[in-house]
Amino acid sequence: MRTTRVIIGLCVATALFAAGCGTTEEAGGNEPAASGGEPVTVTDSRGKEVKLDAPAKRVAVTEWNAAEYLVSLGVMPTAVSDIKGYGQWSSAAPLDDTPKDIGTRGEPSIDTLGSLDLDLVVVTDSLTEGALEQVEAKIPVIVINGGDAKDSIGSMFANIDLIAKATGTEDKAAQLKSEFDTKLAEGKAEVDKLGATGEKVAFADAWVDSGTVSIRPFVKGSLVADVFARIGLESPWQMEGDPVYGLAQADVEGLTKLGDVHFWYMANESEGDAFADALANNAIWKNLPFVKNGKVERLPDSLWMFGGPRSMEQYVDAAIDALKA
Structure with a gap:
């Protein structure tokens, strides 16, 4: 965590957490996908369309905010970077004992990711150079941006909406927003x-x-x-x-x-x-x-x-x- 904070403090553009927007639409005909559910297409922060055969169930994340988003949406991540650190810094949405540790947040283990039969990996733009391409060569990837100081709360929910669409949890995302507004x-x-x-x-x-x-x-x-x-x-x-x-x-x-x-x-x-x-x-x-x-x-x-x-x-x-x- 200290390394991450130093980077943020000294380098304005470093991305720790993310916001993006996406759309969900039918990517094929009217037949359900083989894995259960309609095909899904989302547009990530790069403007790239990411097509999934069905809403993702087995999802790995390389950043802790994305891990919290998933748990809050009712999807326990299959894998998370630096699980020990997540437990030390984030108590709002605890992980159970099932996620696998995939290494550091900036440089996850490509071999471990490739062995987990994943539907999707959610990453930020803080991955080390070349890591994104290596992951994306094997598994569908959604890239989420850093936040937006002009609208930090809106960016947070845009990010959640993107992940919710990819995982078929839009109703839960709406519930999160309603509960958040009530809390405020x-x-x-x-x-x-x-x-x-x-x-x-x-x-x-x-x-x-x-x-x-x-x-x-x-x-x-x-x-x-x-x-x-x-x-x-x-x-x-x-x-x-x-x-x-x-x-x-x-x-x-x-x-x-x-x-x-x-x-x-x-x-x-x-x-x-x-x-x-x-x-x-x-x-x-x-x-x-x-x-x-x-x-x-x-x-x-x-x-x-x-x-x-x-x-x-x-x-x-x-x-x-x-x-x-």
């Missing part, structure tokens, strides 16, 4: 009840590299910040994020521009807590208004910042709990 409405009502509507919340994560704390603000356009905005909480970050994920870069000195806001952050037991540990004796950190006034909250572990509706619903709950703390 409930969260907004609770924020208002607490008298917190309009309060400013700076959300970030951080890591330590060679003794230096690198801070990654989730500014307007990031999925988490946009979910917070939908329940009535404003982002105070006065910086522009990357056009895909709405992520920016800062150091501890940069936090002095925030003022007396709520400062919420993510950490993980697998990597430690850069704010509580590395900055514990930092004079600048200790004198920030939100630190002195006790407005710093570490949100619960294993809430995937780049996940799907289930992860974002967890963030709504975490926000309410933090406001009550």
